[in-house]
Amino acid sequence: MASQDRLTDTLIRAITIAPAPQPAAPLLRVDNLSVSYGRQDVVHDVGFELGRGKSLALIGESGSGKSTIARAVLRLLPNGARASGAVQFNEQNLLALPERRFRPLRGRQIGFVPQDPGNALNPVRTIGVQAMEAAALTDEPSVAIRRALILDTFAKVGLDNPQRAYDSYPHQLSGGMLQRVLIGLAVLPRPALLVADEPTSALDVTIQKRILDLLSRLQHDLNISLLLITHDLAIAAERTDTLVVLKNGVVQEAGKTSAVFSSPSSAYARKLHADVPALNPDRYARLRETGLRLHRTEEAPKIEVSAVTKKFTVDGKVLTAVNDISFAVAPGTTHALVGESGSGKTTTIRLLLGLEEPDSGEISVAGEQVSGRSRESLRAVWRHLQLVYQNPFTSLDPTWTVEHLVREPLDRFKIGTSKERAEQVRQAIANVGLDEHLLTRKPGALSGGQRQRVAIARSLVLKPDVIVLDEPTSALDVSVQADIVEVLLSLQARLGLTYVFVSHDLALVRQLAHTVSVMQRGSIVEHGTVADIFGNPQHPYTASLLASIPGGIADPVRMTHPKPRQVFRKEQIA
Known part of the structure; x- marks a missing residue:
């Protein structure tokens, strides 16, 4: 020091x-x-x-x-x-x-x-x-x-x-x-x-x-x-x-x-x-809770991750990317994975999507085991489990039109006739608030918010049950981000979608999610409902994350005498 x-x-x-004396005129x-x-x-x-x-x-x-x-x-x-x-x-x-x-x-x-x-x-x-x-x-x-x-x-x-x-x-x-x-x-x-x-x-x-x-x-x-x-x-x-x-x-x-x-x-x-999410944490509270009430018919969790561990060998050293993590996501809700870079969020979603095999533990989506399956067998899972990437400009083929991009999953799974696919594409882009005249455009002719809406429409066209959102708004202005969040929550309320939302932006998590797992160095250090985690953080790492939000939505005084909290259970988000 x-x-x-x-x-x-x-x-x-x-x-x-030596610096001159400060003049009266502005610099x-x-x-x-x-x-x-x-x-x-x-x-x-x-x-x-x-x-x-x-x-x-x-x-x-x-x-x-x-x-x-x-x-x-x-x-x-x-x-x-x-x-x-x-x-x-x-x-x-x-x-x-x-x-x-x-x-x-x-x-x-x-x-x-x-x-x-x-x-x-x-x-x-x-x-x-x-x-x-x-x-x-x-x-x-x-x-x-x-x-x-x-x-x-x-x-x-x-x-x-x-x-x-x-x-x-x-x-x-x-x-x-x-x-x-x-x-x-x-x-x-x-x-x-x-x-x-x-x-x-x-x-x-x-x-x-x-x-x-x-x-x-x-x-x-x-x-x-x-x-x-x-x-x-x-x-x-x-x-x-x-x-x-x-x-x-x-x-x-x-x-x-x-x-x-x-x-x-x-x-x-x-x-x-x-x-600005940090200044308006409850902006979408009514929409978020409306969707939750409309889609509480299923009792079994839509996603279950049980005691999952994943290690990698890098330069001869064994690194534990994910260490004995467990969480469950109820149908029609949003579960957030939060933490700094290197905390294990990306590895967790790769395991959830079947892109990596866990060393131990089990993962299921809608009752179907994800781990231990062949790539061909995973296609059945992917039909109901889709991903929206962080940067739509790099995840969308720049040489394809919007219509081609949104239709491709239907083509790959050979769903419906050509006419039926065209209608499903139109319905998907309408669901995310895009006009039909954009179907002939390529990604380079779209704004950042429009590209992200195309990426969401592409994930919706197969009518999945679960969508993994990997930092879907991190590259967007706050106003465009607000539009995307409203689209996501409206779709969830109407279609009963289940989201896994990966983010380092806790202010946005507070607006969007129902439950949250806080990850640090591959482990989940705290999880529960958003109201509990944000209102009464138990772990110092969680408190430090909340204290870092501009405009601060965490109250550090609450950490002086924290109330005990049980591990998250499905009935807590009723």
């Missing part, structure tokens, strides 16, 4: 020019900024101010212009883009500066943390080699001192073993570690402004909290101004001083975070507020 705390002093010693001021790509206007007359050491969030859905504004500030707009207005940084109009005068500012005075660390780092070069490029921006001539600065920075951003990170290639580090690396490289030259573009959108909730805590701490310690781009109003409300709400490139609302958060004046800001 001592080496981490030395970062600020070390950086100040390495940079010979960043955007006036009447408009941006167009060819003939398409994407940003219209946007304006805001960001003071020194302060934080501002740009809020909005995909296509709202958030990232375009950030690229305009960073002078990273693509060829052919046109920007007008003014972007004043330290009272210099960045849009009017020639490239040779702006280049010294990028990195040194204006830092950038991109959304996807996997694409931001060169996969064939070590982290250390790439970090040396950032260290060069300090103008420190000594390679040894640059290396020391890098290691100190890595320690400061919470990498437990800075030397290991320095020597590693990107693929050898987790997503959370890579994001810390990128933040470290961005703050290493001690910029005055840090632009963070959705820096936590793909991370587990606990890692997300650590990254956001890190950004807040560095902002305070180094007096850095933070321009945060996010679609999550809960994160913005918790982490920034001011908000700018955007829709279709137009400012809908702007002001102090507390004011916009507590009393949004625009209809769009109110909708964003309503769509």
Whole structure:
């Protein structure tokens, strides 16, 4: 910890020019900024101010212009883009500066943390080699001192073993570690402004909290101004001083975070507020419970997982991916598997789908044993057990039309005549709220929400009893996510579907699921009804997950004198 705390002093010693006294003018001021790509206007007359050491969030859905504004500030707009207005940084109009005068500012005075660390780092070069490029921006001539600065920075951003990170290639580090690396490289030259573009959108909730805590701490310690781009109003409300709400490139609302958060004046800001799961945990309570009451005719569990263990051998070492887990799912309900990356969620659903064989234990779906069957025999199970993947863009063949994609399961199982299949496809897309005119489109011509609806329609066309949902909304904006959740719960209420919902987003689990199993290192550390788990967590790991949710829906005071709770039984969700 001592080496981490030395970062600020070390950086100040390495940079010979002392920071100037803070002027009255804001560090960043955007006036009447408009941006167009060819003939398409994407940003219209946007304006805001960001003071020194302060934080501002740009809020909005995909296509709202958030990232375009950030690229305009960073002078990273693509060829052919046109920007007008003014972007004043330290009272210099960045849009009017020639490239040779702006280049010294990028990195040194204006830092950038991109959304996807996997694409931001060169996969064939070590982290250390790439970090040396950032260290060069300090103008420190000594390679040894640059290396020391890098290691100190890595320690400061919470990498437990800075030397290991320095020597590693990107693929050898987790997503959370890579994001810390990128933040470290961005703050290493001690910029005055840090632009963070959705820096936590793909991370587990606990890692997300650590990254956001890190950004807040560095902002305070180094007096850095933070321009945060996010679609999550809960994160913005918790982490920034001011908000700018955007829709279709137009400012809908702007002001102090507390004011916009507590009393949004625009209809769009109110909708964003309503769509954030952490801020509205009971939004779908009536729909969820209606479906539960309508479909409680069967007594036997639809899914039973009993004492299942699965081990893998990696580099000569035996790793236990799933360790003696058991749970049951009642018909017409949603059971969530939650936990951080590496907790065993994905292995569990692969076992449930018959894609892996357990070393011990039994799995049954609708009374049919899944384990120990041939692949041909599993086809009968798969007819009633379908999967919706995390990323529909990669799970859907980009060369096929929507009609072909949704019809394919019917073709494979040879169900009905050609006319009957066409009618079932139309019914499936109608069930998920898509229009028939989309049948001729390919995935690339659809929005993210439309692609996910196609993936759900494809899983529904065989009329299965059980659908496994593997992070089905993690890549979607909160508003699109809300639409998908409503579709899923409406279908469950109408058709009596049983869901297994895999997620690291506990706020979404609170909205969607009836029961939940919390997984850590391959074991289920706690399970029960959602109301019990969220209202009275028994395990410290569960409490830490709940405490990491932006806008916090867990009450840590309840952990002081926890009430005893029995293991989940089917009758508890009546």
